[in-house]
Amino acid sequence: ILLDFYLVNTDLAQNGNKVKVEIDGNHTVILDKWCPYVITGLEMGDHTVKLSLIDNDGNNIEAPFLPVERTFSLQENP
Numbered sequence: 001i002l003l004d005f006y007l008v009n010t011d012l013a014q015n016g017n018k019v020k021v022e023i024d025g026n027h028t029v030i031l032d033k034w035c036p037y038v039i040t041g042l043e044m045g046d047h048t049v050k051l052s053l054i055d056n057d058g059n060n061i062e063a064p065f066l067p068v069e070r071t072f073s074l075q076e077n078p
Helices: none
Strands: 018-023 027-031 045-054 068-074
Touching: none
Parallel strands: none
Antiparallel strands: 018 027, 018 045, 045 068
């Protein structure tokens, strides 16, 4: 699964804002670079990805469209 997102009015940095990715509520990754990412190792079935923007201290940054959550389904021979 390809994860890509678009940022407005902010940048990501190791010592700045980051994107927090939660996969199925049990796996979290912190991204500090704005580029596409590949999610591997998911089993067939329904999955949820939630994106939040956080500051350097790990606090959520409030914004009108954040956090954003999407559900998708992986199927064999869809």
